[in-house]
Amino acid sequence: MLVVENLSVSYGAIRALRGVSFHVGGGEIVALIGANGAGKSTILNTISGIVRPLGGSIGYEGEEITRQPPHRIVARGVCQVPEGRRVFGRMSVQENLEMGGYTLAGGKELARGIERAFALFPLLAERRRQAARTLSGGEQQMLAIARALMSSPRLLLLDEPSMGLAPLLVERIFEIIAAISRDGTTILLVEQNASMALAVAHRAYVLESGEVVLSGAAGELARNPEVRRAYLGE
Amino acid sequence: MRLQYYASRDKQQRFFTDFRQSGADSMFLQQLINGIALGSTYALIALGYTMVYGIITLINFAHGEIFMAGAFVGLLLVGVFKLNVFLAMGCAMLFCMALGVVIEFVAYRPLRRSSRLSALISAIGVSIFLSSLALMIFGANAKAFPEQAFPVQQIRIGNADISTLQILIIAVSAALMVTLEFIVQKTRIGKAMRATSEDYNTAALMGINVNRVISFTFALGSALAAAGGVLVGLLFNAVSFNMGLMAGLKAFAAAVLGGIGSIPGAMLGGLVLGVTEVFGVALGYSSYRDAIAFAILVLVLLVRPTGLLGEKMQNKV
Numbered sequence: 001m002l003v004v005e006n007l008s009v010s011y012g013a014i015r016a017l018r019g020v021s022f023h024v025g026g027g028e029i030v031a032l033i034g035a036n037g038a039g040k041s042t043i044l045n046t047i048s049g050i051v052r053p054l055g056g057s058i059g060y061e062g063e064e065i066t067r068q069p070p071h072r073i074v075a076r077g078v079c080q081v082p083e084g085r086r087v088f089g090r091m092s093v094q095e096n097l098e099m100g101g102y103t104l105a106g107g108k109e110l111a112r113g114i115e116r117a118f119a120l121f122p123l124l125a126e127r128r129r130q131a132a133r134t135l136s137g138g139e140q141q142m143l144a145i146a147r148a149l150m151s152s153p154r155l156l157l158l159d160e161p162s163m164g165l166a167p168l169l170v171e172r173i174f175e176i177i178a179a180i181s182r183d184g185t186t187i188l189l190v191e192q193n194a195s196m197a198l199a200v201a202h203r204a205y206v207l208e209s210g211e212v213v214l215s216g217a218a219g220e221l222a223r224n225p226e227v228r229r230a231y232l233g234e
Numbered sequence: 235m236r237l238q239y240y241a242s243r244d245k246q247q248r249f250f251t252d253f254r255q256s257g258a259d260s261m262f263l264q265q266l267i268n269g270i271a272l273g274s275t276y277a278l279i280a281l282g283y284t285m286v287y288g289i290i291t292l293i294n295f296a297h298g299e300i301f302m303a304g305a306f307v308g309l310l311l312v313g314v315f316k317l318n319v320f321l322a323m324g325c326a327m328l329f330c331m332a333l334g335v336v337i338e339f340v341a342y343r344p345l346r347r348s349s350r351l352s353a354l355i356s357a358i359g360v361s362i363f364l365s366s367l368a369l370m371i372f373g374a375n376a377k378a379f380p381e382q383a384f385p386v387q388q389i390r391i392g393n394a395d396i397s398t399l400q401i402l403i404i405a406v407s408a409a410l411m412v413t414l415e416f417i418v419q420k421t422r423i424g425k426a427m428r429a430t431s432e433d434y435n436t437a438a439l440m441g442i443n444v445n446r447v448i449s450f451t452f453a454l455g456s457a458l459a460a461a462g463g464v465l466v467g468l469l470f471n472a473v474s475f476n477m478g479l480m481a482g483l484k485a486f487a488a489a490v491l492g493g494i495g496s497i498p499g500a501m502l503g504g505l506v507l508g509v510t511e512v513f514g515v516a517l518g519y520s521s522y523r524d525a526i527a528f529a530i531l532v533l534v535l536l537v538r539p540t541g542l543l544g545e546k547m548q549n550k551v
């Protein structure tokens with residue numbers, strides 16, 4: 001479904017990605033794990049079109065989407081939940097969802113999407129008129145996920161959805177990720193919380209300083225001694 | 235170049251001193267209305283600065299010249315083509331919408347990924363280009379609207395004399411600002427403007443075509459400036475190639491005073507500047523007229539660095 005080949009990105013003199021290749025099959029949950037600064041967010045932002053690559057290619061459903069503008073990529077069915085949630089704090093919960101559904105054709109589709117979001121996250125329905133910045137961190141993460149689901153993406157990119165959340169909420173977020181996957185959405189998950197990510201994912205790639213250093217089935221990687229030492233705190 | 239505000243000193247003096255001849259009790263109301271009328275025109279221009287800054291953090295230095303262009307288009311349509319004032323204003327707004335969009339496309343968009351300084355220099359270049367072009371086409375002398383363009387009558391309310399022109403200015407400005415508020419709060423593109431101004435990258439990640447939002451923002455701001463240009467041209471009965479310079483500076487001061495990036499802030503900032511300026515002149519500080527606006531700006535920023543209604547600066551990544 002998504003094929004990334006030999007992707008290189010630099011921010012001025014800083015080389016963030018050096019020839020990264022990986023793929024995501026339809027229906028899979030694929031995890032990208034790595035330390036802070038490894039280049040995980042850069043990968044997602046390049047797929048989404050807000051960072052321009054130096055070289056390499058990104059293919060989605062058999063078509064090349066490298067260097068397309070972000071709104072075209074969303075329209076094709078690839079949507080991202082950015083790192084740090086990034087809800088529009090001054091806008092209401094409802095308006096945030098409307099922005100998530102910006103590419104939808106009509107008001108009816110939008111209304112149906114919002115109803116679906118409220119059914120999935122009843123808490124958001126209660127707070128629909130509140131400014132998003134008044135929500136707690138966990139609620140904001142739910143809103144960010146609900147917002148991304150508004151466009152009914154076929155590929156969902158999640159950037160550290162568990163960041164800064166209490167353990168109970170982290171579990172809830174991973175349950176939601178599993179549920180989204182069961183509904184047929186393909187997921188590319190970026191995490192520093194490697195144990196949770198490897199528990200929910202089918203396959204995973206380990207990233208170090210802009211390069212893929214390990215890859216394989218999630219269960220195998222979770223048993224790999226190097227991974228256990230570096231990312232699972234052993 | 236001589237720094238002139240709204241071109242004709244004569245007309246201004248008459249506008250500002252008329253009301254000093256009446257009694258002290260009527261003076262307050264009179265000056266207040268005067269100030270609101272002047273402040274409304276500042277607010278109309280200030281909105282363009284604040285909306286553009288809110289989205290791409292660029293001070294559009296050419297905005298004052300868009301205001302000037304609007305005044306000239308209005309003047310031409312009324313003077314040469316004998317169009318009714320309202321129609322002329324509508325056409326001036328349409329013309330400037332296109333002008334604003336073209337300026338953004340040609341002078342700012344190619345520099346989007348360059349430093350802010352290059353975009354600023356480009357903006358100053360456009361500003362000089364437009365005022366020189368107007369000088370070439372229309373000459374250095376201020377031009378006036380024909381007498382019959384808008385019949386001015388004095389209406390007595392309580393102790394105050396209000397001219398129909400002031401009523402026109404206040405009513406048109408109010409109507410435009412209410413329309414703007416509706417667009418920004420309720421429409422799809424207006425919400426996209428707010429989202430983009432809050433977080434540019436995330437707006438793009440939601441599928442919002444941010445380039446289109448930016449064009450739309452320039453169109454809106456330029457339309458308001460054009461309306462301001464026609465109204466100011468009528469108010470002082472003078473339109474000149476350099477009228478955008480001081481008007482632009484003061485409107486920019488109004489935008490900063492209200493909190494740059496904030497739409498209600500620009501409205502409030504414009505009114506506050508207009509009213510203080512008129513009262514300052516009435517109290518006998520007419521030689522400091524242009525300085526008053528900037529003095530207020532400095533005072534307010536000392537107390538509230540983000541302006542009257544500005545929010546804390548967010549770190550745009």
Ligand SMILES: Nc1ncnc2c1ncn2[C@@H]1O[C@H](COP(=O)(O)OP(=O)(O)O)[C@@H](O)[C@H]1O
Pocket residue numbers: 011014015016034035036037038039040041042043
């Ligand atoms: N906008 C940027 N400008 C300059 N350098 C950046 C920018 N974003 C990320 N980087 C650098 O690129 C590298 C990878 O960053 P990132 O993709 O955010 O890593 P991760 O998401 O894995 O923490 C880091 O060295 C970071 O400092």
Ligand SMILES: [Mg+2]
Pocket residue numbers: 037040041042083
């Ligand atoms: Mg990151």
